[in-house]
Every structure is written in structure tokens, then in C-alpha cells.
Amino acid sequence: MQCPEAGKPIIKFNHCQKYIYSFGVPRCCPLCGQDVGSRRLEEAPVSISEPFTNGHRETCSFLLRPTRGTFLREYDGRSDLHVGISSTGGVVYNYTVHGVQRDEVGWEQSVSVPLLRPGLFGLLDQWDKYLEDFSATGAWLPHRYEEGHHNCYSYALAFINCVLATAGEERLHRDEFTEKFVVPRTRRASKYITLYRAIEERGFYVTDPPSPQWAHTGGGSC
Numbered sequence: 001m002q003c004p005e006a007g008k009p010i011i012k013f014n015h016c017q018k019y020i021y022s023f024g025v026p027r028c029c030p031l032c033g034q035d036v037g038s039r040r041l042e043e044a045p046v047s048i049s050e051p052f053t054n055g056h057r058e059t060c061s062f063l064l065r066p067t068r069g070t071f072l073r074e075y076d077g078r079s080d081l082h083v084g085i086s087s088t089g090g091v092v093y094n095y096t097v098h099g100v101q102r103d104e105v106g107w108e109q110s111v112s113v114p115l116l117r118p119g120l121f122g123l124l125d126q127w128d129k130y131l132e133d134f135s136a137t138g139a140w141l142p143h144r145y146e147e148g149h150h151n152c153y154s155y156a157l158a159f160i161n162c163v164l165a166t167a168g169e170e171r172l173h174r175d176e177f178t179e180k181f182v183v184p185r186t187r188r189a190s191k192y193i194t195l196y197r198a199i200e201e202r203g204f205y206v207t208d209p210p211s212p213q214w215a216h217t218g219g220g221s222c
């Protein structure tokens with residue numbers, strides 16, 4: 001079942017020696033107008049996996065979404081982002097100017113970083129209790145909130161470090177966490193958003209296949 005926030009699935013297929021992306025496979029190739037029905041196996045369409053997941057179904061994860069709106073519709077690359085941590089039951093804990101929020105809706109289109117990697121699975125049973133106890137400490141009262149220094153990100157990272165400390169692991173610095181876990185995923189999300197919007201605008205999007213493949217299938221020489 002698809003939730004209302006979900007975008008249309010993107011398909012990639014091969015025609016006219018190009019990669020063509022669209023929402024579903026069209027009957028005719030948008031470049032040459034020929035039927036794309038009878039194709040060879042290597043031209044079979046593949047679906048492009050979405051970089052977003054429903055945060056309420058991602059247990060024990062670090063989640064990221066635009067503060068307002070959704071990635072696919074409103075995000076422009078500079079919009080403010082909001083982050084949170086999900087419980088084992090899909091409740092998303094996040095810190096705002098109003099204190100710690102426990103959201104049961106609103107994170108349906110999130111970028112997610114799973115936190116329970118091997119070595120930390122033992123914490124699963126205690127996860128919700130840790131999250132609740134951590135959120136109840138005075139550090140996360142509404143009046144302590146500061147846009148630049150004591151915000152949703154500080155809250156999420158402090159929780160992650162609290163969990164790591166409990167597991168006897170080294171704490172992560174903010175930049176390290178961002179570079180290692182967040183940036184690769186947001187970069188992928190940005191590419192996907194660009195592709196998605198291009199298809200929405202023109203109906204399809206075309207790229208050249210990577211060059212090594214050209215060398216084998218292109219046939220032409222220069």
C-alpha cells in the first residue's frame with residue numbers, strides 16, 4: 001500500500017542507445033517514436049529505488065525531512081531540514097522550540113539512517129525506554145531550545161552518543177556523523193529529486209549510458 005506522500009515510481013529503460021527515465025514504461029520511445037514493447041532482455045526496464053522511506057515504519061533510525069512540506073514537492077536544496085529518532089513502534093521523537101515532540105504522523109517521506117547496526121542489536125529491548133528517559137531530561141525543555149546550537153540535530157546526536165556510550169562505543173562528532181551517514185543519503189536524495197522533477201516537467205529524462213558500455217555496444221569507432 002502506498003501512502004499519500006509517496007511519489008510515483010521511476011522506471012529506467014534503454015532505447016536509442018540512451019537511458020530513458022519515466023513514470024512507468026511508455027508504449028513508444030519518446031526519442032524515436034518506435035514501439036518499446038518488444039525489447040531484448042538487456043533493454044528491460046528497471047525501477048529506480050526511492051531514497052525516501054516512511055519514517056513511521058523505520059524503527060530505531062535517525063530520520064531527516066524538510067521542516068515544511070515534503071522532499072519531492074517543496075524541498076529546494078536549501079530548505080530547512082528537521083531530524084528525529086524513531087522508536088521501535090514508529091513514533092518519531094524530535095526536539096523543537098516546543099520541547100520534545102512524539103510524532104505519530106508527518107515523517108512519511110524521510111531520509112533514514114538505521115542506527116541499530118550489528119553490535120548494537122542488544123539495545124533493541126531498551127530502545128524505547130532510553131529514548132523516553134533521554135527525552136525527559138531537563139536539557140530538552142522548550143526554553144533551552146536555540147536555533148543554531150541546541151536544536152533537533154543536537155538532540156538526535158546526543159541521543160545517538162548516549163546509546164553508543166551505553167554499548168561501550170566511542171562517541172561520534174557532529175561533523176563525522178554528518179559526513180559519514182547523512183551526506184551520502186541526502187546527496188542521493190537530491191539527485192533523485194532533480195530526476196523526479198525533470199520527469200514531472202517533460203514526461204521523461206534522458207542520459208547517456210556510462211562510457212565503458214559504449215565501448216562494447218556502441219559499435220562506432222573514431
Ligand SMILES: [Zn+2]
Pocket residue numbers: 015016029030031032033034
Ligand atoms: Zn528510441
